[in-house]
Amino acid sequence: MQKRIADFLEKMSVGFLVGAFFQGSWAAMFFSAVAIATSLHLTKRMEQ
Structure with missing residues (x-):
């Protein structure tokens, strides 16, 4: 589910x-840069 959100x-x-x-x-x-950083952070956490 989190991956789909990311x-x-x-x-x-x-x-x-x-x-x-x-x-x-x-x-x-600025908003899109924050959203990209958030999605990258989410995917990085899921891979661990």
């Missing part, structure tokens, strides 16, 4: 990052 977060945040890049929105870029 995968979803990753896809969503990548989409956010692309959208933020084209709009030049720093807040959205």
Whole structure:
């Protein structure tokens, strides 16, 4: 279940990052960076 959440977060945040890049929105870029870091942290914890 956690892996599915992490995968979803990753896809969503990548989409956010692309959208933020084209709009030049720093807040959205920051949010997506946090979401990517969170999903990476989740997947790292699950692999252990």
